[in-house]
Amino acid sequence: MKYFLIIISLLILVSPLFAENTDMITQTLDNAITAYHNKDYDTALSSFLYLENNNIVNADLYYNIANCHFRQSQIGKAIIYYKKALKVDPAHTAANSNLKFILTLTKDKIDSDNNGAMSQFLLRIYHSFDLNKSALFTAILFLILILLLIVLQSVFQHRDKSLPVFLIFLVLILLVISTTVSYLKYQNFHSAQDAVITSQTAIGFSGPGTEYTRVFTIHEGMICYIEETNENWLLIKLPNGIGGWIESDQLEIVRIM
Amino acid sequence: MKKYVSLLIFLFIAIYASAADLGVTAYVNRTTVGINDNIKYTIEISGSDADKIGTPNLPKLNGFNNQGVSTSSSSSYTMVNGSFESSVTKKYQYSLRAKRVGKITIPSITIKYKKKFYKTKAINMNVIQGSNEPAPSQGKKNNSPKSSSGKLSDNMFIDIDISDRSPYQNETVDVTYTLYSKYDVTSLSFNEEPSFIGFWKEDVFTPKRMNVQRTTRNGEIFNSMKLKTYAIFPTQSGNISVDPLKVDVDIRTESRNIWSFGNTKKYSIASNKINFNVKELPAGAPTNFTNAVGRFHLNSSISETNLKVGDSFTYTLEISGRGNISNIDIATLPEINHLRFLDPETSTEINSTKVNGKKVIRYLVVAQEPGNFTIPSLSFIYFNPDKGQYITLRSDKYTLDVMEGDNIYIPGTTSQASIHLEGSDIGFIIEDREMKSFVPWFDSILYWLIIFLIFISLPITSMLMKRQTQIAGDLNYQRQKRANRVLKKYLKLASKYHKSGNPDFYSAAQSGLENYLTDKLKIARGSRKDQIITQATHLGYPDELVDRINFMFNRCNEARFMPGGFSQENIQTDFTGLRNIVADLAKTRIKGK
Numbered sequence: 124m125k126y127f128l129i130i131i132s133l134l135i136l137v138s139p140l141f142a143e144n145t146d147m148i149t150q151t152l153d154n155a156i157t158a159y160h161n162k163d164y165d166t167a168l169s170s171f172l173y174l175e176n177n178n179i180v181n182a183d184l185y186y187n188i189a190n191c192h193f194r195q196s197q198i199g200k201a202i203i204y205y206k207k208a209l210k211v212d213p214a215h216t217a218a219n220s221n222l223k224f225i226l227t228l229t230k231d232k233i234d235s236d237n238n239g240a241m242s243q244f245l246l247r248i249y250h251s252f253d254l255n256k257s258a259l260f261t262a263i264l265f266l267i268l269i270l271l272l273i274v275l276q277s278v279f280q281h282r283d284k285s286l287p288v289f290l291i292f293l294v295l296i297l298l299v300i301s302t303t304v305s306y307l308k309y310q311n312f313h314s315a316q317d318a319v320i321t322s323q324t325a326i327g328f329s330g331p332g333t334e335y336t337r338v339f340t341i342h343e344g345m346i347c348y349i350e351e352t353n354e355n356w357l358l359i360k361l362p363n364g365i366g367g368w369i370e371s372d373q374l375e376i377v378r379i380m
Numbered sequence: 381m382k383k384y385v386s387l388l389i390f391l392f393i394a395i396y397a398s399a400a401d402l403g404v405t406a407y408v409n410r411t412t413v414g415i416n417d418n419i420k421y422t423i424e425i426s427g428s429d430a431d432k433i434g435t436p437n438l439p440k441l442n443g444f445n446n447q448g449v450s451t452s453s454s455s456s457y458t459m460v461n462g463s464f465e466s467s468v469t470k471k472y473q474y475s476l477r478a479k480r481v482g483k484i485t486i487p488s489i490t491i492k493y494k495k496k497f498y499k500t501k502a503i504n505m506n507v508i509q510g511s512n513e514p515a516p517s518q519g520k521k522n523n524s525p526k527s528s529s530g531k532l533s534d535n536m537f538i539d540i541d542i543s544d545r546s547p548y549q550n551e552t553v554d555v556t557y558t559l560y561s562k563y564d565v566t567s568l569s570f571n572e573e574p575s576f577i578g579f580w581k582e583d584v585f586t587p588k589r590m591n592v593q594r595t596t597r598n599g600e601i602f603n604s605m606k607l608k609t610y611a612i613f614p615t616q617s618g619n620i621s622v623d624p625l626k627v628d629v630d631i632r633t634e635s636r637n638i639w640s641f642g643n644t645k646k647y648s649i650a651s652n653k654i655n656f657n658v659k660e661l662p663a664g665a666p667t668n669f670t671n672a673v674g675r676f677h678l679n680s681s682i683s684e685t686n687l688k689v690g691d692s693f694t695y696t697l698e699i700s701g702r703g704n705i706s707n708i709d710i711a712t713l714p715e716i717n718h719l720r721f722l723d724p725e726t727s728t729e730i731n732s733t734k735v736n737g738k739k740v741i742r743y744l745v746v747a748q749e750p751g752n753f754t755i756p757s758l759s760f761i762y763f764n765p766d767k768g769q770y771i772t773l774r775s776d777k778y779t780l781d782v783m784e785g786d787n788i789y790i791p792g793t794t795s796q797a798s799i800h801l802e803g804s805d806i807g808f809i810i811e812d813r814e815m816k817s818f819v820p821w822f823d824s825i826l827y828w829l830i831i832f833l834i835f836i837s838l839p840i841t842s843m844l845m846k847r848q849t850q851i852a853g854d855l856n857y858q859r860q861k862r863a864n865r866v867l868k869k870y871l872k873l874a875s876k877y878h879k880s881g882n883p884d885f886y887s888a889a890q891s892g893l894e895n896y897l898t899d900k901l902k903i904a905r906g907s908r909k910d911q912i913i914t915q916a917t918h919l920g921y922p923d924e925l926v927d928r929i930n931f932m933f934n935r936c937n938e939a940r941f942m943p944g945g946f947s948q949e950n951i952q953t954d955f956t957g958l959r960n961i962v963a964d965l966a967k968t969r970i971k972g973k
Binding site for chain 1: 806807808809810811812813814815816817818819820821822827830831834835837838841842845
């Protein structure tokens with residue numbers, strides 16, 4: 124009983140952090156959606172962005188922002204927001220299909236890695252749930268583990284322990300996997316490594332400065348990974364493995380908040 | 381005939397006599413002899429089994445007297461590809477003498493061995509008057525051009541073998557140049573090769589190294605070497621002449637003394653000119669005739685006739701035979717709908733030993749759609765010079781059955797373009813008015829709190845359980861705890877009786893007190909009142925309280941033995957007394973724990 128009370132009091136304590144001004148949100152969303160319907164993408168975009176600036180982290184919101192950007196033919200920005208949406212909810216089907224479509228419109232063809240069937244299967248599973256689901260799963264597994272240990276201690280004190288020990292190992296393995304997955308997802312959620320080229324064209328140099336030799340020229344919408352930062356120059360790596368330095372104002376990082 | 385004839389005639393020497401085969405040759409030392417001269421007629425048998433054959437029986441020779449036979453044998457052992465081969469050569473030398481002047485023939489001799497017959501060639505002899513025996517000094521120097529007979533052209537020349545001197549246009553003509561020499565040729569170089577103007581020429585044979593063989597030509601033995609073989613195809617009709625082939629040869633001369641190996645001498649030799657009379661092809665050629673002249677066969681094959689969509693098969697046309705294979709054309713396959721013919725792969729093979737070859741045209745075909753298809757018969761027309769007429773060959777007709785398959789045929793283009801989407805657009809926005817902010821639980825305190833609670837529940841429960849087992853093991857502690865409960869129960873009962881004025885109040889009060897005290901004082905249930913009192917005093921209950929308890933027990937005993945002797949007021953008083961006792965007992969702490 125005591126514990127429950129503590130939990131509930133804590134919940135009450137924490138809940139104001141989550142609570143948003145729901146009225147304000149609904150109002151803004153209404154405006155934005157109406158504007159979108161009227162093809163006033165500018166207004167819609169600014170309304171959606173207002174919500175984002177109010178610390179609302181939501182896959183649907185990012186998806187809508189991406190759509191507004193796309194309608195204004197800002198492909199790079201649209202890709203960033205689709206990626207953001209997928210960061211929050213990797214299983215967001217609409218964002219997934221829109222991103223796939225929009226990537227066909229970029230100037231540079233981005234070769235997706237053709238992994239083996241097994242790794243593709245695992246990746247699909249990995250992307251089929253979001254961070255919180257994996258956190259929940261981890262917690263549940265942890266609870267089961269503790270319960271099993273308690274049962275082992277009490278009920279099986281003077282009995283054959285092989286079954287509970289086997290179950291404990293099983294749960295332990297699952298727990299390790301789910302913890303790893305959760306950690307990776309958490310890392311990805313907070314990572315600021317993915318970036319998308321937002322300028323029309325960007326030139327990659329062999330060093331941080333225009334005096335170095337040119338390595339490549341890429342266009343808006345190219346997805347890359349940031350490996351190093353040097354003042355306002357970034358060392359990026361393209362999906363095909365080529366690396367080069369790029370000025371930081373030519374790309375935007377896919378980062379949540 | 382010349383005055384000097386060759387001294388030795390070898391008809392044939394089997395160099396590569398295999399184990400079972402025999403080589404049998406017969407030759408004479410001279411073909412032109414004087415009537416009084418001895419003729420050495422030699423039968424040479426070679427092969428591994430040569431020893432097993434007895435002296436051949438010479439048939440009756442007309443015009444010759446057989447004056448006796450002498451035998452000699454020689455053995456040679458060779459290692460060929462790691463296997464050991466022995467070869468024995470046995471020579472039977474007959475001494476013959478001519479009976480008359482004129483042309484006499486030594487007939488062919490047959491030797492039978494292991495059911496096989498080996499025949500020698502007949503030799504024509506020219507017997508003249510007098511003696512034709514060479515001087516002994518000359519006879520030994522037969523290898524030297526100086527001492528040998530007459531003109532160089534008799535002893536060394538280039539022979540031309542031509543398959544046809546009056547060919548049709550485009551007909552294959554084989555021309556082989558062979559060097560014949562009685563001398564020891566050590567090296568050879570081509571000086572001038574014929575240009576074959578008016579012909580289309582293919583080199584069929586060119587020697588890679590000196591390869592001199594012993595051969596007989598018109599009954600005389602020569603060192604021979606094949607120089608060149610050309611396959612030529614006249615491209616125009618009429619009289620065409622071909623320039624001679626010229627070679628330079630080095631010949632080893634006889635050593636003058638035993639200390640030197642002899643010198644080499646260079647000679648230049650030219651072949652004769654060749655004159656061809658090329659015939660025009662007869663009129664009346666079919667329209668599809670593509671200048672193929674020769675003897676040809678046409679074969680066609682198909683790798684598969686039952687297919688699925690997307691499968692591929694090969695369709696092969698093969699023209700083989702003798703003729704101008706390399707520049708013949710075959711009618712190309714017509715386009716067939718839903719079958720995709722990839723560019724054919726053509727290979728031409730010319731056999732070098734015989735001038736023939738084949739041309740193979742291989743189509744790789746991909747079935748694009750299901751259905752039944754027919755690959756039509758193709759015709760190939762050529763002119764056969766032997767028959768002097770045009771001949772049409774037809775390939776087989778093939779019927780294909782293409783079924784639906786799993787493979788989808790994607791038309792191949794040179795560079796693969798990305799799939800072009802048309803009429804496609806992004807999905808519409810999501811009109812959800814409730815946009816809850818996503819907070820990763822890993823960032824919330826609550827999540828970690830829950831995890832912590834789950835975690836500490838393990839030591840808590842284990843502690844609790846430990847306590848439980850401790851309690852279960854301690855009976856006295858349990859009794860003490862129970863005592864209060866028991867007292868309460870009886871007190872309740874007593875209070876009920878008291879209200880109704882029932883004298884059972886006393887029995888309830890006594891049981892309650894007794895049970896409570898026995899449990900509390902840790903003495904056996906049902907102990908005597910005195911024991912209880914003693915123990916209570918011993919354990920440090922105040923004397924005043926012990927007295928009151930004693931008094932209460934006495935009152936209860938009295939009441940039990942005198943039913944109805946107690947009034948309502950007594951019960952009331954005693955109830956108050958009992959309550960005071962209970963209250964005081966609860967306050968009192970006993971020692972000795």
